[in-house]
Amino acid sequence: APAAEPGYLQGLNPAQRDAVLTSDGPVLVLAGAGTGKTAALTARLAHLIATRRAWPSEILAVTFTNKAAREMRERVGRILGEGAEALPWLGTFHAIAAKMLRRHAELVGLQANYTILDTDDQLRLLKQLIVAAGLDEKRWTARALAGLIDRWKNRGWTPHEIDAAESEAFANGRGAELYAAYQARLAAVNACDFGDLLLHMLVILKRHRDVLELYQQRFRYIMVDEYQDTNAAQYLWLRLLAQSHRNICCVGDDDQSIYSWRGAEVANILRFEHDFPGAKTVRLEQNYRSTPHILAAASAVIAHNDSRLGKELWTALEAGERIGVIGVWDGPEEARRVGDEIEALRRGGGSYDQAAILVRAQHQTREFEDRFIAIGLPYRIVGGFRFYERAEIRDALAYLRIVHQPADDLAFERIVNTPKRGLGDKAVARIHQLARAERLPLLLAAARLCDTDELSGAARKSLGRLVGDVARWRDLSSSLPHAELCRQILDESGYTAMLQADRSAESGGRLENLTELARAMEEYETLGGFLEHVSLVMDNDAAESGAKVTIMTIHAAKGLEFDTVFLAGWEEGLFPSQRALDEGGTKSLEEERRLAYVAITRARRRCVILHAANRRIYGQWTSSIPSRFIGELPDDHIDAETTMTGGESLWRAQWSEQTDPFADVGRGTGRGPGWQRAAALGEPAARAGNGARVVEVRASAASFAAKPRADMALGQ
Ligand code: ATP
């Protein structure tokens, strides 16, 4: 009788129950977004413990983020009531592997107290090895090697497993040799990097039967959420551990695989059924999260992908609102519009907690932050730092501060050796000593030291250059527009070059953030005014707790849900990203489309997609084309609206009669092919006001503001 049924089963549909109650043998739950995969996994965890099939310490449960692990732990705790024991093996792959490795470190030549290197240390070490190998470290950069080694580690390859063809990817075939040298060096200093956590454990499990058996016996049950985003090393590791009891349950959705750039392989889903013959596959088709309009729109978009396993979704929820598609004039208007919508929601009784803004690229958060601070709307940035807190932004700000205020010692300390200019600890300590003794700001002390012969020749030269540069930038600051000054400082200091040489996945985002910083500066009259704004924004960080709107990237939003979701910047070149477009081919485009699917399916009741007709890029207004994904939304499920006809933001631009508005097509925007970024249209009319003739322009973007024709978006 249902009354006797444990609470964690109540309300689950038959397919979910199946996933929960089939506790023995391999199970693969393959289902679309919002169908209750994570819910089923959580119930399964509770079920195993409640029915005493396993002690909490005998269950290995892998989540994609630490936050997800925390949530699952809390939910299981609530289901089982008080006294629910800790789940020692619930966490991310990295957290679990690190915990295991502490116990067996000696088997890979480490001590239990090994350190995990940060990127800086890692790069320094690699650079030494590259130089020691007699290679030109400018041509063969540490960053590139780090990226390569990471890729190998994601595949579970140790140095001797790198074949000649792979090794060819670095320094004419010396990749494997350098990888081996790097691992030896790490062992010598009792350290490992992030990728090693899993790889070392994998090696240990392969080579030491006793350890393997220990864990195979221990983990009676293994569960994995977001299975579609596991990489090869993670898969091999799971397969080894599950071999004995074979009670492994993986849940995932091939349509939500969005981490292939980090080595994730959707093929792991197919491999599962091969490696665990007789595996039971459970399909969940009822979506409990989103309204029919949202679900239909998401399904229609993802249907454009070819490589899919394919599945059906339905929902019993009420139709609700159609997806809103809003075309705005520019980025600031986008932020304004979203802010207004959120305030309206709140007036209607909604909570800030239940709204989220999802962006494709980190730098997009800045305009929202600035707007929300201006109107006092509480927000939080998840899965990344708030814009002005990011390392590269703080570095850039430190340069600007020292130029603006030469006695700013904190700024000086931050930049004195960033990028690296060969100033050792001794040189820096000497600057501090002199500054203290003479009561001078660090910059002045540094200038003095350069006039003595206390420093080594090389240190003196590079410090002298920095001091001279700062003085020169200071002079320039009175004549050059400050955004321009910012760009120049970043270039001349070597900061931009440092990021450009960086081949890691984040470096592109960092450069974009710096571009965004310069863009933000353009809105302020003076450098001082801008810096003041920033300190106010930073101060706001200590903000009180309470309900807040969430701003985050789509990647970070995986697995989450909100009543209302705003999807910003759906424009060609932004989403799909320029990188995906440049790469061509369907592979990267399909991954972008999966991201679009993840984005839309985060919404419970209301989903609003925005696209701006103009983005300010490198100080120039360029018009943009709505994303092709907007064109893929079915008419029946959207309400398109554009604010660009009449009203405050007039759909027009200022240009003289002689000017061909499309003369700049394809030139110099730095954002890729001209068909994507049409003409520089000049300032919006509202800002012109200098008596110049204002002419209504029927710009390219206007004609398909709401729905781009696929052929145009594709540039054919
Ligand atoms: P994603 O693919 O985005 O990770 P998911 O498949 O993991 O989604 P869940 O997050 O587990 O889906 O569930 C989505 C929503 O549906 C949650 O709010 C959850 O509480 C609810 N839900 C899940 N199963 C049921 C059910 N049987 N009855 C009612 N609501 C449910």
Ligand code: MG
């Ligand atoms: Mg989930």
